[in-house]
Amino acid sequence: MKRPLLLLALLFLMKTGYSQQAPYTLPIPQNWGTETIKFPITFAPKIALKGTEELRFTPGWSDSKSEEYWAYVFMWFVDGKPSLDSDTLTSYLTQYFNGLYISNLKDKTTTPPSNFTKAEVKKVGTLPDDQETYEGTISTLDFLTGQPINFFARVHIRNFDKIKHTAVLFEISPQAYGQASWGSLDAIVGGLRVAE
DSSP: HHHHHHHHHHHHHHHHHHHHOOOOEEOTTTTTTEEEEEOOOOOOTTSSSOOEEEEEEEEETTOOTSSSTTTTEEEEEEEEEOOOOOHHHHHHHHHHHHHHHHHHHHSTOOOOOTOOOOOEEEEEEEOTSEEEEEEEEEEETTTTTTTTEEEEEEEEEEEEEGGGEEEEEEEEEEEEETTTTHHHHHHHHHHHOOOO
């Protein structure tokens, strides 16, 4: 009798531990790629947040002929309620895309031009479920081709005070707002669920 009770206790503890590690669900549509990274992000270590980054890549993310090329969502699910504004988000995006390009260089002896990423985001009308919403642009280098690329970006800030966490959701695409890929990205953001 003790063995089944011990097994049940262990299963309960494992389930409890798992739910404490990931108190959220972010949709993963069929054929989408995923990745999970812990902070600090190795290629952008100066982004001073603690938590997890979740990424969702459209099926055509790496296909330069696809309308989904480079269309993806990434979410920073971080501890507390960090101070985030246009300047901070612009700085974080600049560091992020600089580091992303450099970390993916196949020829590590290649030196990229200095200050090759230019990001700018501004606060816009708040969308449903957000505490704040930002939109902007990012000009950087595409590590898949080595060529310049321009992105449109939308950033959603959502605070979850009961569990002392914040979700920062980034929608990224070279396609202008309103193009087909944005519907897929919006569905990912809209599907975030957090257990409070």
